[in-house]
Amino acid sequence: MKCYECAKTGKEADTVAACIICGRGVCKDHLVREETPIWEGEYSIKLRCGMGVECKLDDINRWKKVLCIPCHKALKENY
Numbered sequence: 001m002k003c004y005e006c007a008k009t010g011k012e013a014d015t016v017a018a019c020i021i022c023g024r025g026v027c028k029d030h031l032v033r034e035e036t037p038i039w040e041g042e043y044s045i046k047l048r049c050g051m052g053v054e055c056k057l058d059d060i061n062r063w064k065k066v067l068c069i070p071c072h073k074a075l076k077e078n079y
């Protein structure tokens with residue numbers, strides 16, 4: 001998967017994580033790691049454990065902190 005933000009500027013970069021909100025891949029330059037206590041589990045559980053997929057707690061803990069830049073911006077504006 002290629003980074004969506006990089007693709008917008010004509011670059012190509014491999015993703016290292018995926019945004020927990022929109023699910024887009026982000027490279028190391030475009031991911032935002034943020035503590036998101038108000039979401040405890042919710043988004044990651046929906047994304048990772050919907051459709052009968054078993055989830056590991058480790059995965060959720062890693063995933064729930066990764067946002068892409070547009071989602072991070074939207075989140076800040078809505079605080």
Ligand SMILES: [Zn+2]
Pocket residue numbers: 003004005006007013026027028029030
């Ligand atoms: Zn990027």
Ligand SMILES: [Zn+2]
Pocket residue numbers: 019020021022023024067068069070071072
């Ligand atoms: Zn996003």
